[in-house]
Amino acid sequence: MLDVSDLRFVTALSTAPSLAAAARTLGVTPPAVSQRLALLEDRLHLRLIERGRGQLRLTAEGAYLVDRAKGVLDDIESLAEDMSARAGRIDGPLHVIAPFGFGRLRVAPVLTRFGEENPELRPMLSLREDPVGAMNDGLWDVLVHVGRLPNLRITQRKLAPNRRLLVASADYAGRVGLPQKPQDMAAHRVGVVRENQADASLWPLTGPDGIEMNLRVQPVYSCNDGEVLRAWALDGFGIVERSEWSISADLRAGRLVRVLPDWSLPDADIVALLNPRAVRSLRIDKFVERLTAEISAMPMA
Amino acid sequence: MLDVSDLRFVTALSTAPSLAAAARTLGVTPPAVSQRLALLEDRLHLRLIERGRGQLRLTAEGAYLVDRAKGVLDDIESLAEDMSARAGRIDGPLHVIAPFGFGRLRVAPVLTRFGEENPELRPMLSLREDPVGAMNDGLWDVLVHVGRLPNLRITQRKLAPNRRLLVASADYAGRVGLPQKPQDMAAHRVGVVRENQADASLWPLTGPDGIEMNLRVQPVYSCNDGEVLRAWALDGFGIVERSEWSISADLRAGRLVRVLPDWSLPDADIVALLNPRAVRSLRIDKFVERLTAEISAMPMA
DNA sequence: TCAAGCATTAAGGCACAGCTTAATGCGGAC
DNA sequence: GTCCGCATTAAGCTGTGCCTTAATGCTTGA
Incomplete structure (x- = not known):
């Protein structure tokens, strides 16, 4: 009577x-949705x-059906997962959410390579300006x-350490000179990444002796894409x-140099979150495993 | 990936x-089963x-799949039931098990009429020589x-009162005469219904003053079909x-007369059992309701 | 007033799941 | 040895579920 596809x-x-919106997300024409719904309603x-209006x-009745349907779908999908895991297979859809630049x-x-190695995997990478905001949409695996997220029930798996650094181009350093202490920053052009709601222009610095101070900077340039800002710095426009x-590759190549190297900002380790609402599967475990290995091994190039 | 039909x-x-046996019960040819199984195994x-051999x-893996599949199937079927009940519909399959004669x-x-009144109902009546034995097969609703069944967790719904009576044809009574007390039975030809394992030839009689006695009879005829025995009695061959x-219709018409009317056998009320393993549904409730009404109202014709 | 988006009905088409028949190999019963 | 039932493979067919396009009417906002 009722089929899984009906529930979906x-x-x-x-x-x-x-x-019509449903039709678009389902990838069919509106009449298909309209008549399929009508048919289902007839049947029931x-x-x-x-x-x-x-x-x-x-x-x-619809709400009740949807509610129960979710349970059934979860159940049968987790069953499919289990079978797939028992076969030692890495297949099925893998939804990954990640921030734009990183x-x-x-x-x-990594995901591309992982997908190539497992032809039955269907990787889906969703780059978001606000990954955390997308968390509640539910449709993601990893x-x-x-940066570690505070106040989360979800376990965060550390993929790699990552510091936040103040840098400027070598050219800029030679032309303008570099600040020697935080207070000197006011005399420099500063760019910041303004991503989420966090206050990007207030830097909690820790000095060489463990001294802490909050430095308020007046950014002349801000962008929600770190790569744009990196280019801005490489072009010698200021400190970011x-x-x-x-x-790190730029530092090693000498294109960029560190600013106030004795002062540090809070670490922003790279972490992976597993959706607690998603069914746990082999492909997820293996992917996170792979991600950890490859990201850690990356020469921060 | 996995579909309900796969689970079924x-x-x-x-x-x-x-x-091959599965093919027969599924109503398809053996190759259909063979390749469908092969396909499913490939897919997983x-x-x-x-x-x-x-x-x-x-x-x-198969056992695990079957185990979980049962849960999912139960779930989705109960969901379908719920929706059908919310629509106030009486439809779907209705498996009824009943003893041969009754x-x-x-x-x-009753079931035929109920089915006609609800065109979407698919009644299935299974007449068994041993309904109780069929209980554990699982595939039944009502x-x-x-006769009430002892030692059962299942609730038994009384459909109608029913006594067990000793009778003979009027012809037999006139020709041979009737016993006046239990002990006289030994001189008569007796037929019994031997259905299940119960000892049909030991009658627990209760007398007019509440006297109880177990009477052992020597049946000259036994059959597991009560109607055959009734015909035997109507033909004047003996007491049954x-x-x-x-x-009761024969009694009213005078074709049969009661034997030892002051002595009674334990009642054998007619009861309906609802399969606790089956999903509860409107059609079942309505059918039992109808059954109760019609059976009670029957003129014991 | 018009244009745009949505919902619905009707009619037609197409892919494919799932069946069939046919043929082969195998093992056990007699 | 022979026969019968089971399982499997191959090849071909078909019903139908589900889609599409086309046309219509409704609502809403510019």
Whole structure:
């Protein structure tokens, strides 16, 4: 009577603002959704979704169906996972969320290779400006984040250490000179990565003797893409605070030099989060394992 | 990945002695089963059923799959039931088990009518010589039984009162005469219904003053079909112990007369059992309701 | 007033899951 | 040895589930 595809269909509908929207996410035309819903309702002799005046609304029966459907779907999917794990197979969909810069430059290559090695895997990499905000969407397996997240029930697996460094181009250092103490910063042009709600222009510095101080800077340039800011620094426009993973190659090559090397900012270790709501699977474990190995081994290039 | 039909398929296989046997119960040809199983195993990259040397045997993975599948199937079927109930619909399969005689003569008409009134219902009536034995097969919704069953966790719903009576044909009474006290029975030809393992030839009689006695009779005729025995009595061959429901019309018409009317045998009320393992559904509730009404209202015709 | 987006109905098409038949090999019973 | 039932493979067919396009009417906002 009821089929898994019916349950999937109706749960997909339940989160869509309109049938047309559902059609788009399902990758079919609106009539397909409309008539399939009508057919299902006929079959059950029940109205599932009230679709008058604009907004979709689940009826009581629809809501009940969706609710129970989620349970059944979870169950059968976890069963499929179990079977796949018993076969020692790495297959199925793997949703990874990562921040823009790090995701593109560090996670993507690993995921791509992992996908090539396991032809039945269907990797999906979603680069977000705000990975943490995407957490509650539910549809992800692994979330990579730069910087430990406080106040989380989810266990965070450390992929690699990562410091935040103040840097400027060698050219800038030669032309303008570098600050020798935090207070000198005010005389310099500063760029910051303004990602989430955190106050990017307040730097909690720790000095050589363990002295702590909060330095308020007046950024002349801000961007939510660290790579843009790195380029800005490489072009000699000013001093930026940047993750070690991003600019260590530049440091080694001498394109960038550290600013106030005796002062440090809080570490922003790279961590991976596993979605507690997702079914645990072999592919997830193996991928995180791989990620840990490769990210740690990366020459911070 | 896994579909409900896969789960149904594999659970069906799990109870079959051979693929060919499974094919027969599934109503398809053996190759269909063989290749479908092969396909499923391919898809999971696992061997589910060991089919060497005669007997089928589930592998560990197969057993696990079947086990979990049962849970999922139960879940989704109960969901379908719920939706159907919310629609106030009486539909789907309805497995009824009943004993031979009572089933054919009393249950069948009710079920037939109930089925006609609810075109989407798929009634299945299974008449058994030993309904109680069939209980553990699991595949039933309602079981009708004549006589309360002891030592059962299952709640028994009384459909109608029913006495066991000793009767003979009027012809026999006139020709041979009737016994006046239990001890006289030894001089008469007696027929009994020998159904289950119960000792049909030992009658626990209760007398007019509440006197109890066990009377051992020597049946000259026994049969597991009460209707055959009734015919035997109607033909004037002897005295039989028979359920009231079966012979009350004969009594009213004078074709049969009661023997030892002051002595009574234990009642054998007609009860309905609901399969506790089956999902509760509207159709079952409504059917039992209907059964109760109609059986009670029957003129014991 | 028009344009755009949404929902729905009707009609047609297509892919494919799942079946069939046919043929082969195997093992056990007699 | 022969026969019968089971399992399997190969090849071919088909029903139908599910989609598409096309056309219509409704609502809403510009």
